[in-house]
Amino acid sequence: MAMDFIDRLQALAKKLEQVKETLATEEATKNALVMPFLHSVLGYDVFDPTEVIPEFTADTGTKKGEKVDYALMKDGEVQILIECKKYGEQLTSKHASQLFRYFSVTRARLAILTNGAQYxxxxxxxxxxxxxxxxxxxxxxxxxxxxxxxxVKKLTKSSFDVESVVGAAGELKYLNQIKKLLSEQFKDPEEDFVRFFASRVYSGVLTAKVKAQFLEITTKALKQFLNDSINERLKSAMGSDCSGLMIPDTT
Incomplete structure (x- = not known):
């Protein structure tokens, strides 16, 4: 029976956990993680050069003979460009520079930067x-x-539709950035964030002392809100058996 997409992802995640200590080079990372991701997870035949071109070269005009690690093809056209770094290396915009150059000289609409663990x-x-x-x-x-x-499943060979992926990308980009901002505010609320809540519940003047108090109150409220949300999810997931279950309040 064919494995579900999530099972294939989790199988690769398990393999990563087992082999990560041995991955000292980019080549080892590509062989152990990136090629299995393309092959087992996304469903491309890494041994078929009409589907996956390793060491893909395009004339970028400025730097001749520069390569991108892989190009995924469909109907003879480059669809996705992939640049790899070794496992453990942090991905930065500097690492994406080759992808930037190649993007403009091919018809690819998608690019992936990876270190085998993060994509x-x-x-x-x-x-x-x-x-x-x-x-x-x-x-x-x-x-x-x-x-x-x-x-990610939309990028699999069987489901791939570039317009669908690009169409959803706009919302995803901003959704993920807002989630990241919310996460940062929950950990360490900025003054503007605190002021937003304080101005809704407090009618007095926001002096420095009041702002300091509201920073503490807002931080506590956010933590309690998260705890309450988790408790609600647990209760609904486990039913009435868990009605007495409470996560200790650490605030």
Whole structure:
């Protein structure tokens, strides 16, 4: 029986956990993680050069003979460009420089930057035929976000529809950035964030002392709100058996 997409992802995540200590080079990362991701997870035949071209070369005009690690093909056209770094290396915009150059000289609408564990997905939302500086989606095999799974599934060979992926990318890009901002505010609320809540519930003047008090109150409220949300989810997931279950309040 064929494995579900999420099972294939989780199998690769398990393999990553087993082999990561041995991955000292980019080549080892490509062989152990990136090729299995293309083959087992996305369903491309890595041994068929009409589907996957390793060491893909395009004339970028400025730097001749520069290569991108892989190009995924469909109907003879480049669809996705992939640049790899070794496992453990942090992905930066500097690493994406080759992808930036190649993006403009091929007809690819999608690009992936990866270190075998993290996969950043890019397109050209900001300007046509020019790769965005920020990814619209990130997949981390060491911490799989359930919301990312159906979006990555759209890139599988059997489901691939470039217009559908690019169409959803705009919303995803901003959705993920807002989620990141919310996460940062929950950990360490900025003054503007605190002021927003304080001005809704407090009618007096927001002096420095009041703002300091509201920073503490807002931080506590956010933590309690998260705890309450988790408790509600647990109760609904486990039914009435768990009605007495409470997560200790750490605030």
């Amino acid at each position: 950043e997905f890019y397109t050209d939302l900001d300007a046509p035929n020019k790769m965005d500086e920020k990814p619209f989606l990130t997949l981390d095999l060491e911490d799989i976000d359930e919301h990312a799974v159906p979006e």
